[in-house]
Amino acid sequence: MSFTPFELEAWQSRYEHSVAHNLADSGCHPVGLGELLAHDPDAIGRLLAVDLNYPPVGGTDALRALIADWHTAAADNVLVTVGAAEANALTVATLVGPGDHVVVMEPGYRQVRGCALNAGADVDAFPLAPDHQWRPDLDALDRLVRPGTKLIAVTNPNNPVGTILTEPEIDAIIAAADRVGAWILADEVYRGTELLTDRITPTFWGRYDKTVCVGSLSKAFGLPGLRLGWLVAPPALVDATWRRHEYATISAGTLSMHLAETALAPATRDRLLTRNRTLVRDGCARLQNWVDDHKGLLSIIPPHATALAFVQYHLPRPSLEVADALRVHGSVLVGAGTQFGVEHHLRITHGLEAGYLDAALSSISRVLTGLA
Secondary structure (H helix, E strand, O other), X not given: OOOOOOHHHXXXXXXXXXXXXXXXXXXXXXXXXXXXXXXXOOHHHHHHOOOOOOOOOOOOHHHHHHHHHHHOOOHHHEEEEOHHHHHHHHHHHHHOOOOOEEEEEEOOOOHHHHXXXXXXXXXXXXXXXXXXXXEEOXXXXXXXXXXXXXXXXXXXXXXXXXXXXXXXXXXXXXHHHHHHOOEEEEEOOOOOOEOOOOOOOOOOOOOOOOEEEEEEOOOXXXXXXXXXXXXXXXXXHHHHHHHHHHHHOOOOOHHHHHHHHHHHOHHHXXXXXXXXXXXXXXXXXXXXXXXXXXXXXXXXXXOOEOOEEEEEEOOOOOHHXXXXXXXXXXXXXXXXXXXXXXXXXXXXXXXXXXXXXXXXHHHHHHHHHHHO
């Protein structure tokens, strides 16, 4: 059987621990355990008292209720997974089979695309158009969606370009799905990383019956090491994905669930979102100034959310070649545009501590100038 590897994750797995500066990860500077627990004097005692047994396979009742609140859902709509990666994979494995048709948003995080191809599906992409500030080409979506379309996958806010879908755009995507009875998979891991507003990006949940929303603690909450994610879906689909979850991982970890309950408690949730918005807003401003200092070599369509910038370079070289030169000669790891379906771009994470980010950008400048 043919197999489509996950090129971005393979790239990161090979090199992310062998460079001085890793700007290929897609979240903020991570929260320390002490920082997470600092505002609760009893938190350490409760943590030390945790029984390291198997947890409830689908997530504790308390955690499922907190996740449901984040999406304005019910606890029965929630399955806790090992990161959003498992949630996406379980959704595709449950809904998509050989010969099915899947439409994905691009540029995008290409996990759903790869999972669908590996399931034997036919996959098409509808673009976010750079000539229109990375807005979705809804006419292209309408042309692609057909009676055999099983799934439409979007990421909102988008990875890597930071687009936040408007209400009319969400309505148009739902209308395209409803026309043929397709499911919508909405990866919402970047809700809470908004750059221009404190209003949380609206969820797809509750707008259309055949919807799956995916989230995690890795991006907006700054807790990627917990490997704690979830999917929100109709109860029958939760049950079907749960059966596959038992094959794949059995459950997320006991300590991860315990700490997730702490992170998603309303007061802590708001504190983490504020902390990480400060990082992404400062980092985005620093990166924009850096791009402006390289006019003619670099340009960017400013993102509206995420800790990411999708920077266009104006050199006649493929993106993987440029990214590899940055790794080898600058000891900086970034994402190559081709890993998201678009050439002559680099995905650069900016939601990092200022000194670390500035040093990495300086190394990138040196290498790119040498390539020009």
